[in-house]
Each structure stands twice: as C-alpha cells, then as structure tokens.
Amino acid sequence: MAAQFPSGIKVFVDDVDITYWIFGSDTLTIDDSNSRFTGIDLTPYCSGAGEHRIEVTCDTGVGRVEARIQLD
Amino acid sequence: MDSTKQLGKYLYRVRKSVDKALASSTLPDYSGERVRDIFDFGNPYREKFRTPKADTRVALSLTFSAAPPQPALDTCCSDCYCSVCEVFYGYENVDPSTGYAKFLLSYPYVPGTVYIGYRGSVEHSRTNIWSTPEEQAYSDPIGFIEETDPEAGIVTMGYYWAAEPGVYEVSGSPITICYIYKYPDCSEASGFTNYDGTVNIELQRNSLDDSSTKPQYMITWEGTGDSPPIGWTSYPSVGPVAYTETAGPYTGMKALDNFVADVDFNASTAFVGAHTMWIQVIRRRGDSDDVVASWEDTYSGGGYSGFDPNIHISGMQFYTGDVLYARSDYNYWGQNAGNFRISR
Numbered sequence: 001m002a003a004q005f006p007s008g009i010k011v012f013v014d015d016v017d018i019t020y021w022i023f024g025s026d027t028l029t030i031d032d033s034n035s036r037f038t039g040i041d042l043t044p045y046c047s048g049a050g051e052h053r054i055e056v057t058c059d060t061g062v063g064r065v066e067a068r069i070q071l072d
Numbered sequence: 073m074d075s076t077k078q079l080g081k082y083l084y085r086v087r088k089s090v091d092k093a094l095a096s097s098t099l100p101d102y103s104g105e106r107v108r109d110i111f112d113f114g115n116p117y118r119e120k121f122r123t124p125k126a127d128t129r130v131a132l133s134l135t136f137s138a139a140p141p142q143p144a145l146d147t148c149c150s151d152c153y154c155s156v157c158e159v160f161y162g163y164e165n166v167d168p169s170t171g172y173a174k175f176l177l178s179y180p181y182v183p184g185t186v187y188i189g190y191r192g193s194v195e196h197s198r199t200n201i202w203s204t205p206e207e208q209a210y211s212d213p214i215g216f217i218e219e220t221d222p223e224a225g226i227v228t229m230g231y232y233w234a235a236e237p238g239v240y241e242v243s244g245s246p247i248t249i250c251y252i253y254k255y256p257d258c259s260e261a262s263g264f265t266n267y268d269g270t271v272n273i274e275l276q277r278n279s280l281d282d283s284s285t286k287p288q289y290m291i292t293w294e295g296t297g298d299s300p301p302i303g304w305t306s307y308p309s310v311g312p313v314a315y316t317e318t319a320g321p322y323t324g325m326k327a328l329d330n331f332v333a334d335v336d337f338n339a340s341t342a343f344v345g346a347h348t349m350w351i352q353v354i355r356r357r358g359d360s361d362d363v364v365a366s367w368e369d370t371y372s373g374g375g376y377s378g379f380d381p382n383i384h385i386s387g388m389q390f391y392t393g394d395v396l397y398a399r400s401d402y403n404y405w406g407q408n409a410g411n412f413r414i415s416r
Contacts, residue, residue, distance in 0.1 A: 005136065005137075005138055006111055006112060006136060009136070011132075030136045035135060035136045035137060036134070036135045036136075037132075037133065037134045037135075038133040039131050039132075039133060040131060040132040040133065040134070041129070041130070041131055042130040042131065042132050043128070043129050043130050043131075046123055046128070046130045048123075048126050049122075049123050049124060049125050049126045049128070050122060050123065051120060051121075051122050052120065052121055052122070052123060052130075053118065053119070053120050054117075054118070054119050054120075054121070054132070055116055055117065055118045056111075056116060056117040056118075056134065057113075057116040057117075058111065058112060058113060058116070059113055060112075060113065061112060062111070062112040063111045063112070063136055063137060063138055064111055064136070064137045064138070065111040065117050065134060065135070065136050065137075066134070066135040066137075067117055067119065067132065067133065067134055067135075068132070068133040069119065069121050069130065069131070069132055070130070070131040070132075070133070071121070071123065071124075071128055071129070071130060072128070072129040072131070
C-alpha cells in the first residue's frame with residue numbers, strides 16, 4: 001500500500017509510439033534518480049501545422065506526472 | 073444603494089467575460105503545464121495541442137513522482153469514505169477453465185469506484201468507471217474488472233481475449249486495485265456522501281490571503297458542474313511592476329469529499345497596454361501549497377487586449393479539506409475573471 005512509481009512508461013504522439021526514439025528503449029522505468037526529463041524534442045514527430053495529440057501511459061504502478069509542452 | 077448597483081454591474085460584466093471564455097473551443101497553442109495527479113494504467117496523461125506553423129518547435133518536459141499519500145486504512149476519513157489502493161501479487165482463486173480470478177479487498181467498496189492496473193502476460197485491463205467511449209478507443213481493452221460483491225469486498229478479473237489463449241498466469245506481477253470504501257462504524261457522516269457521479273464542493277473566499285489589500289469575495293456554493301464566476305481587479309501602484317507574491321488575489325474552492333476529477337480553470341482577462349501576466353492554480357493541503365498548473369503569456373502591443381486562457385488538470389485527487397485556488401499577477405493595469413469547472 002506504500003506509494004510507488006509508475007513503470008513501463010510509453011510516449012505516443014498522434015498515436016505513434018515514439019518511446020524508443022526519445023528514450024532509447026521500448027519502455028521507460030523511473031526511480032528517484034531518474035524521474036525528470038526536460039526539453040524532449042517532439043518536433044520531428046509533429047508533422048505539419050494543426051492539431052496534435054500526446055499520450056503518456058504506464059502499465060503498472062501508481063504515481064503522478066507533470067507535463068509541460070513548450071511551443072516556439 | 074449606489075454601491076449595490078455598482079456591484080451588480082460588475083458581476084454582470086464578469087459573468088459575460090467568463091461566458092466568453094467558456095464559449096471558446098480553440099485548442100491551446102500556447103505553452104502550458106498539465107498535471108495528472110493519479111497516473112497509472114487506467115489514467116494515462118493525454119493532451120491536445122496545436123502547432124500554428126509547420127516548423128513550430130515542440131518540446132516536452134516530463135516529471136514523474138510517486139503517488140500522493142493515500143489515507144491509511146485505519147483512518148476515518150471525511151463522511152466516512154476513503155480512497156485506497158492495494159497491491160496484489162498474482163491471482164487468487166484462478167479458475168483455469170475461465171481464466172477468472174477473484175480478489176478479496178480489505179474493505180467493502182462503493183460500487184462503481186474500483187479500477188485496476190497490472191502488468192502480466194496480458195497487458196491490458198478494463199476498468200469499469202473509466203470506460204468512456206474515448207478511453208475505449210485509446211486502450212483497446214481486452215480484459216475487465218467486475219465488481220462481483222461490493223459488500224464482501226470481492227472483485228473478479230477476467231479476459232475477453234488473450235494474446236495466448238489459456239495463458240492467464242501472471243503470478244509475481246504486481247496488480248494495483250484502487251477503490252473507495254466506507255469506513256466501518258464511522259459516525260461522522262455529514263451529508264456529503266454522494267458518489268453517484270456528482271461532486272459536492274464549496275467555493276469560498278476566506279482568509280487565504282490575509283495580507284492582501286485587494287478586494288476579496290466570499291462565495292459559497294454547493295452543487296455539480298461549473299462554479300459561479302469569480303472576478304477580481306488589480307491596480308499595481310505605480311506603472312509596470314515586478315511580480316510579487318501578494319499582488320494577486322486568491323480564489324478558493326474547498327473539497328468536502330475525497331474524489332478524483334478533472335479541473336478546468338477558465339479565465340478571461342482585459343488589459344490596457346503591453347503586459348505579462350500569469351495565473352497559477354494552487355492546491356493547499358494542510359499548511360502546504362502546491363502549484364498544480366500554471367499559465368503565462370505576454371502581450372507586447374498597445375491599446376486594449378486580453379487573453380482567454382484555459383488551464384486544465386486531468387485526474388486530480390482531492391482529499392477532504394483540500395483547497396484549490398487560483399492566483400494571478402500581472403505587471404500592468406488589468407482585470408481578470410475566471411471560474412472552475414469540475415467534471416468526472
């Protein structure tokens with residue numbers, strides 16, 4: 001019942017799994033020393049102007065995620 | 073009497089501003105922070121955004137943290153209801169012929185509040201309170217959780233289909249089951265015990281900002297849906313000023329129950345001249361403040377201008393007594409209006 005970290009994290013942009021391309025592995029597992037990721041460049045995966053959708057999933061564990069999308 | 077009329081005019085103007093903000097359906101194309109308070113298998117983080125140009129640079133920052141502390145099982149929560157997650161390792165009482173498995177939870181649960189996340193030979197599960205058409209489209213469910221016997225605390229898990237037929241063994245894989253239960257022999261119920269899909273909240277402007285010299289408003293509300301409009305006006309003392317912690321007024325919303333809900337703070341602003349402003353949505357739990365979302369933008373032109381920001385927070389966990397409030401500041405003359413929308 002103790003608090004846990006989520007694991008098996010995947011990132012999708014417009015329904016395409018880009019986890020491997022941004023993290024170098026099929027899934028991302030985090031811990032106290034590896035839980036913050038800044039400035040991940042999604043530009044190559046957002047094709048053209050218009051609406052895009054991002055989804056971050058995990059397959060086990062319970063946690064909290066804070067996400068910031070920066071457009072320049 | 074004159075002041076009453078002025079107040080009425082002011083509230084009418086604020087309401088119109090808020091209505092305008094709510095009517096906007098444009099996707100955000102500005103930078104913004106989003107928070108998912110409960111992030112697990114059944115509650116992924118999702119967001120839509122709009123790139124104005126083909127060469128717009130998009131950068132993502134992610135910060136993961138452990139789940140907020142859950143109420144202890146031996147704690148009598150507000151109105152005798154608590155939310156809790158329990159972790160199981162492997163199935164209990166698996167029926168090989170059906171693949172169904174039973175889980176015995178520590179307490180009887182409130183029907184409709186159980187959800188589950190796990191990792192095993194079958195990678196997807198189904199929850200029965202998050203199964204909106206949108207989520208079904210996302211998750212392509214192949215398993216489900218069934219609330220077999222709420223009084224006995226029994227849930228059943230099974231599959232519609234498995235990648236390898238007959239493979240149901242996930243022994244050793246952690247399975248998290250979360251639910252809301254009514255604490256036994258609790259006598260503190262105060263009437264706010266509605267879990268049929270509505271959310272009871274109370275909005276109040278109270279002494280959250282004792283040091284502020286700005287007008288404060290007391291709003292008390294109980295119901296479901298949007299809060300009443302909340303407006304404020306600020307006049308920095310001398311021209312453009314730096315951000316300060318006390319310039320922005322506070323607007324508070326107090327949770328009277330434990331619940332998980334999506335929160336939107338819809339604001340509308342009006343300014344004269346170039347300015348930068350920010351809005352923060354802050355949760356106060358006990359003596360601790362936590363910025364759960366923020367928004368900031370700059371207008372560099374002259375004349376009248378305004379923004380219609382929407383700050384969205386997915387799956388926010390409220391515990392009884394939590395206060396959610398918005399705070400804003402800006403470096404030139406302006407006025408602001410906004411309201412909270414609670415949905416789940």
